[in-house]
Amino acid sequence: MKKNIFSLDNKVIVVTGGTGVLGGHFVNAIVQAGGIAIILGLNE
Structure with a gap:
């Protein structure tokens, strides 16, 4: 295979x-491809 x-x-x-x-x-693309996303960011 x-x-x-x-x-x-x-x-x-x-x-x-x-x-x-x-x-x-x-x-979204990572999750759709089967990955596990860890999200880091700031909202000010």
């Missing part, structure tokens, strides 16, 4: 700036 080199299954990814618009899109 061919392995998907872009798979994020069971990978933990830390996203800095995750409370912004772009960070939110990154987090």
Whole structure:
């Protein structure tokens, strides 16, 4: 079976700036690809 080199299954990814618009899109993509997103950010 061919392995998907872009798979994020069971990978933990830390996203800095995750409370912004772009960070939110990154987090959604990570979760849809099977990853676990840790979100860091500040709202002032």
